[in-house]
Amino acid sequence: MLLSVRGLSAGYGSLMVLRDISFSMERGETLAVIGPNGAGKTTLLWSLSGLVKPKSGEVTFEGKDATGIDCMKVVRLGIGHVLEGMRVFSSLSVEDNLMLGAYGRDISKGSNIQAVFKYFPVLEQRRRQLAGSLSGGEKQMLAIARTLMSSLKLLLLDEPSAGLAPLLVKRLFDILKELRQEYGLTILLVEQNAEIALEFADRGMVLAQGQIMLEGDASALMKDKEVKRIYLGEGTV
């Protein structure tokens, strides 16, 4: 078991967003977390990667306690967090952005950059351009590529499809499939687009109002009418 989460509760101020979340992930599997907005999906990722301190609960990574540790330690453990919103360092070049992806760990891992370019050729084309001048889809690729620069054990992906046209989304996920195959990545994927998430993942988890509503095999969930009910409200099936 790579990641184990028990009884995790987290929030901001008086607002408790996540209530008593428990799940686990095996090495090499992809778990999709879907659900309506405001359900706490992003908060889940933030509380795993050190941006928010959980109010209660336990997180174990590779058998060691990783509850509420700060971002630097998280990165050093091999957990990469791709934030929502195609975030990059706009004043730096694509290449610098990539190299800094390993800044938390070992900056000399320049050799990884060739591997990264293999999967994201457009980034190689634009390696010297300022990251701020890239298109939305390219920024998203850069944001993901950055995490691959140092040895990555767990990838936390926050709504990679948000704001991207459907064709770009498909291409992005195709690349992710290749990467997953090549590197045996374990991926925790947060998505609003349930279909594409469940199609990509092995298992799925539906989060609503801060709690896990449904859980199970991804293909089974895809057919489950309950999922639609949670998304579109009662009495609308």
Add this chain to the structure above:
Amino acid sequence: MGRRGPTQTDARTAAPAGTSYSIIMDRWPLFLLIAVVVLFPVVSSSYFVTRLAVVLSINAIMVVGMTLLTRYAGVFSMGQAAFFAIGAYVSGVLTVHLHLNPWLAMAIGGLASVFAAYLFCAPFLRLRAIMLAIATLGLATVIFIVAKNLDDITGGVAGMPDIPYLSIGSYTLGKDWQIFYLCGAFLIFFSFLSDNVGRTRLGRAYHAIRSNETAAMASGIDVQRNMRNIFCFAALLASIAGSLLAHFITFISPESFRPEVGLTLLIVVIVGGANIWAGLLTTVILMGFSEASRGFQDLSTGLYALLLMVIFFVFPDGLSSVLFNVASAARRAGSLYLQPQPLPGADRPRPREEGRIVEVHGVSMYYGGTAALSDVSFSVDSGTICGIIGPNGAGKTTLLNVINGYLAPATGKVLFRGRDVTLKAPHEMARLGVGRTFQLINLFSGMTVIENVMVGCHLKGKSGIFESGLRFARARREEHDIWNTAAQSLATLGLMGRAYDIVDSLSFGEQRLVELARALAMGPDLLFLDEPAAGLNSAEAKRLGLTLRAVRGKGVTIMLVEHNMSLVMSVSDKVCVLDFGRLIACGTPEAVCADEEVIKAYLGPQEAKSAS
């Protein structure tokens, strides 16, 4: 770097006029001040101490103005020395060179300062807080240099001697104790005035501006205008203080108006002045100490600095946070016995409006290269609830912000009751009858629940600084009406029991309701609600649905952005669906749920096929 200064202001504005409270209990600091001023020269006969007291009272007048400006409105001004100088030099020049009546000169000085303040505001008031602070320091430095160099007029570095005393009729105010009474009178007057302003509509508006400008605008507060007015008011007070100084020492030189003077006073205000009285007390303590112990004078700047740092660490809200808790408990006890009186005609159902209250035509909005909104057109009928739904990033909040006035669309028009309101600012929309709640809670931290709601009634009053300050009848009546309306609004939502609690202490669900109460207190015809059910559990969400229906029943039109589908589908008359900035469906809840495109947008193409 946009937030403004320390957080808490003395939240004592909520008791309505004419409570069962003894007026002395309520106003004891004022009476204490009057007593001190009246008795002081009687008690003290020391020449030195009297002179010190005059200097303190002159500084205190400046501090009073700065308290409203900095602690209430959040404007960090390091430049009050500029207006201090203008008042002093105008008084000096007009009385010495032109032999004008000193009172007239003081008035002209005041006018000149207000004018200078007004000119300064126009370009600089919209800067970020730290830039504004530096700009004020720049202003003070410029005035200082000008004073040093206009030798012919101001006497330059050598100063201007022989300034006459003020006199009332044939009675010359030349002795120290006479001048002290004069300055004391001004101090009492301005303290009274400022305290009243702080406790009423404008005081709440300043606090709102400092605490949350976005929400302040949505409540109808014209932020720029209010900040300008209070800045000019503070300038006026500094100017009068300067004139008084000129007629006291009868000699002025640029040294008294170094920019550091303004800096020192700012520190005094930050350290002690969340309300007027604490500011006065702090002035006396700090400045009295440094002036009295001349041997330590050189160390005083360092000590002030140390004090500033200690205060920021230990009491982030200044010393008065210690004093204020006592006062507010007493206030609560007194006011809870009052019940809101329904205003005559308030409950009359508004006439049923026909037709479309909002029309959106071809609105597009771009961020960088992407279209946040793409040719959106729809309309909302009066007295209905319209739900706006869509996946994350679809542009729902952007749409609200465009209609509400926070954003101007790249193309397209927004009509409100047939009038083009595309480019109107949020506070102007509020004036037209549009209310708004926000996705992230935008309440005014540090104020009580009822005060928050009373800000929603800001537009019910028109009194300016002097009217409110001097408690003219109209101002008192407005305050009473505002309290009543706010209390009604809270009672409707069942929050009256929490009215006097500081809003930060409420649970999340209760805070949401307070925001709703504030928007409703405005008596809007159109209400925008941005995710009002976020963070509520299903029981609370159901209750919210009932409340919304009741509000609609009163004739209010509601536009609702929500993710809680059961809520939206159960209360809306009409639902509009956005996806990638485009309006993909618009119709009854049933029609929209069955719409293929909608299902595809939320769940993906496969789901759409299996659903139909």
Add this chain to the structure above:
Amino acid sequence: MREFILQFLASSLTEGSIYGLMALGLVITLRSTEVLFFGQGTMAMVGGVMMYALFAKAGIPLVISIPCSLVVCIAISLLSLRVIVLPLLARGAPSLNVSMVTIGVSMIFEMLAMMIFGKDPLAVPSFSGDNPVTILGASFVPQHFWILGFTAFFLLLTLVFFKGTWMGKAMTGLGDNPLLAKASGFPVSRLFMYSFVFAALVGGIAGIVSAPTSYTGYNVGLPITLKGFIAASVGGITNPLGALLGGLIIGFFESFTAGFISSRLKDLITFVLLLLVLRLRPQGLLGSGH
């Protein structure tokens, strides 16, 4: 006439360099921490008075006294960071408040300097003598070359650091997107520390090399911080190179005002320039809209 103009240009360069260095320090700390560090001028003051104590009074050679003075500057800067800035930021204090509190820091050190060194202006002898050198009709003293030399050095260092080292690039990234920097595992506190060390170095050097040309003393801190801030505002409050440029511009205007109009109005023109810039282009010439 030509000689006057050249002379003014020369003094623009030297004075502008000092302002530019101050501005550089301010911009570096501002970009990483979002706090306007009013202690920047204190660095210059401390550099100057330390040189007075070590070089002028105790006669310790430059090779030792300059580094020692810089060490003291760095110590004070880091002290301010660890004791004041970081704890306040950790408590969620808005950066405006923290900036105000750093005024307090500068005032305290001013008071300390006054207690130790007194209120009189302190004279520091020139590093390499006073024999003027004439270049293209303008007269320079050796100290000017020290000033220009160090400024050029720091200009180069800044370029190399920010464009050529990973730490520098990380600091740029930190200024761009603090959340991303944090989530990427950047050692944010350490980066803050380095920016404060850098600011201490440029501020300290500015004070050290300029002390012989005018005077130094307990109260030079705040005015020079303001000048530095104005230079940064003019040149680009988010851009280190803009800061240096801004310094030169301010130096230029001041020299020419002093030369052609009146030296008493020198400061006036600087502040009027500030007000103009804040009004017309708040982000500065080379700054990006923020």
